[in-house]
Amino acid sequence: MNAKENNINANIPQELFVPVQVDQSERERISRPSLTAWQDGWLRLKQNKAAVVSLFIIIVIVAMALLAPIFSPYDFAQTDYSAIYQGPSAAHLFGTDGFGRDQFTRIWYGTRISLLIGFVAACLDLFVGVTYGAVSALLGGKVDAIMQRIIEVLVGIPHLIIVILLMMVLPAGVGTIIVALAITGWVNMARLVRARILQLKGQEFVMAAQVLGTSQKNIILRHLIPNTVGVIVINAMFTIPSAIFTEAFLSFIGIGLSEPKASLGVLINNGYAVLQNSPYLLICPAIVIILIMVCFSILGDGLRDALDPRMSK
Amino acid sequence: MSEQKVLVSVQHLKKYFPVGKKQTLKAVDDVTFDIYKGETLGLVGESGCGKSTLGRTIIGLYPPTDGHVVFDGQVMDGKQSAAVHKEFTRRVQMVFQDPYASLNPRMKVMDIVAEGIDNHGLAKSRKERDQMVIDLLNTVGLQQEHANRFPHEFSGGQRQRVGIARALALNPDFIIADEPISALDVSIQAQVINLFQDLQKERGLTYLFIAHDLSMIKHISDRVGVMYLGSLVELTTSDEIFDHPLHPYTQAMFSAIPLADPELENNRKRIMLHGSIPSPVNLGPGCRFAGRCPYATDRCRTESPAFKEVAPGHFVACHQVN
Numbered sequence: 001m002n003a004k005e006n007n008i009n010a011n012i013p014q015e016l017f018v019p020v021q022v023d024q025s026e027r028e029r030i031s032r033p034s035l036t037a038w039q040d041g042w043l044r045l046k047q048n049k050a051a052v053v054s055l056f057i058i059i060v061i062v063a064m065a066l067l068a069p070i071f072s073p074y075d076f077a078q079t080d081y082s083a084i085y086q087g088p089s090a091a092h093l094f095g096t097d098g099f100g101r102d103q104f105t106r107i108w109y110g111t112r113i114s115l116l117i118g119f120v121a122a123c124l125d126l127f128v129g130v131t132y133g134a135v136s137a138l139l140g141g142k143v144d145a146i147m148q149r150i151i152e153v154l155v156g157i158p159h160l161i162i163v164i165l166l167m168m169v170l171p172a173g174v175g176t177i178i179v180a181l182a183i184t185g186w187v188n189m190a191r192l193v194r195a196r197i198l199q200l201k202g203q204e205f206v207m208a209a210q211v212l213g214t215s216q217k218n219i220i221l222r223h224l225i226p227n228t229v230g231v232i233v234i235n236a237m238f239t240i241p242s243a244i245f246t247e248a249f250l251s252f253i254g255i256g257l258s259e260p261k262a263s264l265g266v267l268i269n270n271g272y273a274v275l276q277n278s279p280y281l282l283i284c285p286a287i288v289i290i291l292i293m294v295c296f297s298i299l300g301d302g303l304r305d306a307l308d309p310r311m312s313k
Numbered sequence: 314m315s316e317q318k319v320l321v322s323v324q325h326l327k328k329y330f331p332v333g334k335k336q337t338l339k340a341v342d343d344v345t346f347d348i349y350k351g352e353t354l355g356l357v358g359e360s361g362c363g364k365s366t367l368g369r370t371i372i373g374l375y376p377p378t379d380g381h382v383v384f385d386g387q388v389m390d391g392k393q394s395a396a397v398h399k400e401f402t403r404r405v406q407m408v409f410q411d412p413y414a415s416l417n418p419r420m421k422v423m424d425i426v427a428e429g430i431d432n433h434g435l436a437k438s439r440k441e442r443d444q445m446v447i448d449l450l451n452t453v454g455l456q457q458e459h460a461n462r463f464p465h466e467f468s469g470g471q472r473q474r475v476g477i478a479r480a481l482a483l484n485p486d487f488i489i490a491d492e493p494i495s496a497l498d499v500s501i502q503a504q505v506i507n508l509f510q511d512l513q514k515e516r517g518l519t520y521l522f523i524a525h526d527l528s529m530i531k532h533i534s535d536r537v538g539v540m541y542l543g544s545l546v547e548l549t550t551s552d553e554i555f556d557h558p559l560h561p562y563t564q565a566m567f568s569a570i571p572l573a574d575p576e577l578e579n580n581r582k583r584i585m586l587h588g589s590i591p592s593p594v595n596l597g598p599g600c601r602f603a604g605r606c607p608y609a610t611d612r613c614r615t616e617s618p619a620f621k622e623v624a625p626g627h628f629v630a631c632h633q634v635n
Contacts, residue, residue, distance in 0.1 A: 028455060028471065034462045204415035207374055208479065212429040213402040226419040 041230075044306040051302025054295035061292060065115055068108035076101065076109040077260040085278050094284045097270060101260075107285050110262040114244045114292070117177055117263070121243035122236045124182035129189025130232060136190070137197035138220070148194075151187050159184045163246065167255045177256060181243050189235050196231045200224055230307040237300035241293045248289055264289045317349040320519050321371070321487055325380035328363075328370045338594050340366040342543040343380070345620060346628075348487070353513065353520040355534030355551065357527060357566075359590065363543040364523045365410070368489045371521070372407050373398075384487070403433050406480035410492040412472035416464035422475055423460040426450065429483040449478040453508060470501035477508065481516075489521045494529065506533060527570050531555055536626075539563045542593055542601040545620060549627035559623065559634045561606050562586075600632065608633050 035043070045051055069076060080100035088095045094103035136147040163180040170176040200206060200223070209219050244264070250256035251265025252272075259266070264285050271282030328341040340363045348354045358364050369375050371382050373389065381390035384405065387397055406429075409415035416425055426446045429435075436442035447457045453474040464472055473493060480488055490509065494502040506529065512518055524530050530537055531551055538548040539560065547560040558564045565584040572578040588605045600606070603613040612632055620630040 204409040205417040213432040
């Protein structure tokens with residue numbers, strides 16, 4: 001092999017050898033297209049089939065929740081005693097309940113309420129949790145220690161007990177459920193945001209900003225918050241299904257929303273009562289809530305993989 | 314050397330960190346030295362001896378426990394006026410160790426380099442600002458199209474050069490380089506070091522160059538300071554310290570440098586130190602090196618040696634050197 005190679009080389013005339021030009025600018029070139037962290041995250045999310053399917057299902061459910069009650073010929077509270085406990089048919093896609101109300105309209109109306117509770121609870125969590133966590137991490141010292149002890153006390157009290165006690169004191173309604181969820185739900189977010197900001201605070205790019213004379217306000221707005229957004233988005237994605245689930249649970253045990261208002265939990269509770277004769281009244285809302293829970297969880301998981309900077313080193 | 318103009322004067326600088334309720338960690342303990350205009354002062358010492366803390370305290374990232382820094386005649390002791398402080402932040406810059414942690418991953422290179430320009434209002438218009446950034450990138454060997462990219466798209470050496478461009482943006486007089494090459498590949502180290510030297514020639518910069526690579530320090534420094542456990546033990550010119558080290562710690566440390574000549578290398582006698590570096594928390598009286606020093610006497614264990622000039626421009630903190 002070696003001898004053969006030498007032989008080949010020997011047969012090539014010297015003149016054919018030309019020095020390769022090394023272009024300095026070519027050496028520094030980056031061929032990969034320039035992408036922002038979000039574009040990068042989206043590319044990675046697209047590779048995760050389960051997350052994309054989940055995202056699609058969530059979009060369909062949200063669209064149905066927004067549009068179906070508008071286009072449906074029935075009102076969610078409209079009773080029709082001539083058509084009670086009807087099975088699924090062309091007139092009533094998912095059948096009717098014990099008051100002759102159209103189950104299809106009620107499910108999407110209930111989904112709308114459930115999603116509203118989930119989103120608003122997540123937004124309140126975000127607001128309270130991010131502020132609390134950021135303040136705790138940035139002030140540090142004694143303030144941080146006291147704020148963390150408060151969180152530990154809150155974590156020590158079972159979440160459901162606080163919510164149930166609150167529901168007994170406050171008047172029943174969507175607002176009450178949201179308040180009850182927000183009071184206990186922000187703890188997790190606050191802890192995650194605090195941990196992330198503490199980690200960032202010691203990093204050299206924050207020191208570099210200080211050395212460059214960047215104001216404290218700009219360090220928070222331009223350096224700390226943008227690097228925390230990933231954590232916030234991911235946690236919010238997990239908060240939404242848990243809020244929806246808690247609301248469903250409260251409605252199921254009878255201290256959530258009350259008739260004729262509907263949420264997925266109320267519908268499941270009603271369907272459960274007539275499970276033997278009209279199982280479709282339980283199955284349809286149950287499927288919707290399962291889809292919401294599973295899809296948000298898978299999407300949250302996918303987002304974590306896609307946005308986590310540790311993955312994109 | 315001594316007739317040159319002093320740019321930075323560090324005077325009795327101390328930085329203590331509280332550890333628990335009663336104990337303190339003396340990271341930097343009573344360090345005094347001058348840096349002359351246009352020179353490179355190398356600072357060496359083993360891990361944890363307070364090199365980086367000293368650099369960060371000088372630039373004001375950590376408030377000093379005691380002592381102060383005099384920069385170009387202005388005392389920077391935390392009580393200076395806001396205008397003086399702002400001028401100080403413009404004229405003194407820092408290059409960091411880890412090129413992967415020193416650039417904000419969510420900002421484009423354009424905005425990273427321009428951060429100081431924006432803070433100090435050095436550019437009159439957006440166009441002028443962008444042109445300044447592009448000029449800076451060219452200075453450090455990067456191109457215009459790199460400005461719109463994010464730090465994660467660059468290699469370690471390229472990132473470090475972005476960090477240098479960021480420090481240069483304010484047109485500083487004095488740059489503290491905190492181990493700027495220790496996180497880089499050996500092949501890239503030379504590139505970055507050469508850039509530092511070229512910039513010094515072009516712009517008349519003064520460097521405080523912190524490193525633990527002794528050969529690199531010898532290559533780049535005019536004078537070298539050796540730190541041990543938070544205090545400066547020896548300071549003199551680069552040639553003098555490598556040829557005639559006086560402090561026992563310096564002698565031991567420099568005896569560990571491998572020589573390129575195999576014959577000399579075979580005859581190289583290494584001074585082995587025994588014992589390990591003591592904890593910098595609650596040090597007793599006496600010389601910090603006494604526990605490991607082959608020449609230690611009772612005086613060394615009870616009395617802390619002063620940092621004195623034993624020959625013109627050669628400072629040592631040791632009782633045994635006269």
